[in-house]
Amino acid sequence: MNCPNGDELSLYIDGDLPPSRLEAIAGHLPTCEVCRSEVESLSAVGRVLRAQDPPLSAFEGIDLMPSLRRKLYGPTIFERFLINRFAIAGVAAAIVVAFLTAFYFPWVGSGGICPAPKIAKIVNEVEYLPERAMAWMALNSDISKLSPGTLLRSDADALVAFEDGSSVTLTPGTVVRIGGTRGDNYSFALISGKIYASIKGAAYRISTFPQTFSVSEGIFVLSQGQPYLRGTSRGNEDFGPRTWQWVTTLAVQTGVVECGDDYFAEGSRRDWSYDSPNGTQAAMLERAEIGNQ
């Protein structure tokens, strides 16, 4: 047999020849030093290359899947959550809201915003103050433009009148602390340690109110001079549910009032005579006021 070509020997090393040719070369090699040397040299190349190649074990500790997943599918929900600061802020806010809902604003429920009010830790043994409960505060100032917490020194024209006919005259120098205001619908003020409501603030003068309103009870609350108010009114046609919700919220923030449920169901304008036809509520509120002072 003639010596095979070098490329054929290369294929012989790799076993990439027909069986008959492989056999022929295998039979030739023991008899040919040149071909045997060629085969040894050619086959040594691969062995040496592999011998000095980094072992696969040096690369086996690397896992590409986590980063591939991120690139292919985007971050996981948890990762997205972690990297999204807004999400974190949102969740934090949700937790706060949930906490407040559960422990601080228990009246917020499926039935509506504000249920029937109750007074915490108040027993019904205080003086019944029926008509006195509603007060109008009259000031010459435009209360709707005053910020909550403003101290307003009244003049002789500032009067507070009660529906039962009694009234409080704010003598010059009486300091009035303005509570919350909301447009010209109502406002609150602290007078002599008590907070009063001024409803329909467009009519600050006492004389204008009785003609336009038939509010029979209401007033409120009372916590260390803070502008929190709880009001009730039978004639609430002029107040949308939102108005009352807000007012109620303020009241409850004092911690004085607890709420039940289903008072303003679905934003209705249920009459606040709901649980106060006998004035109990007003009396209780008054008691709460006393207790907080």
Next chain:
Amino acid sequence: MDDNELLKMTAAGDEAAFETLVVKYQARVIRFCYRYVRDMQLAEDIAQEVFLRIFRYAPQFEPRASFAAFLFRVATNLCLDTLKIRKRASRRMPLVSFSSVKDADGESGSMEDLIPSSAGRPEEISMRAEELEELSVALDELPEHHKRALMLFELERLSYRDVAEALGATLPEVKIWIYRARKKITECVEKKRRSGFTKE
């Protein structure tokens, strides 16, 4: 389940199948890329891109050859692109060297440390440590496509057919390239050896 089947499932959106392929080949692909770029982090990045492309192009895969051929074709192209981008002429990059390499734990070490002590059989291998550098030089002198073919065949143990597929060449071309690469290397080493004897 063979690789081509897994690739089909990957093309159908099967994440588990894709992960199976990645887990099976990732170390090999990283090592393959490392041989080109000699930078562990870069090799990882390229390997990651290789698998991303495999995932994206899986629906277009035509199983003329093995999945490995497809995989290393993508890997080869990306490595070469990377080298071009980095303006590193691949011929100036030794195919093999004793430069330090980071192992899987990020620890640096000599390439020699990574070579198993049992690797190779000294009595059968006429070229050893002092000649390995000559081997690198010899490799550098090879035409690029010869070197690529040799790498895929000898180091990745791809078949001739898969090497041809991976390099976009014909089967006869690949066979002759590999032969010539082997021949060139042995000639270089033999030449060096003879010159060494002469000096002595």
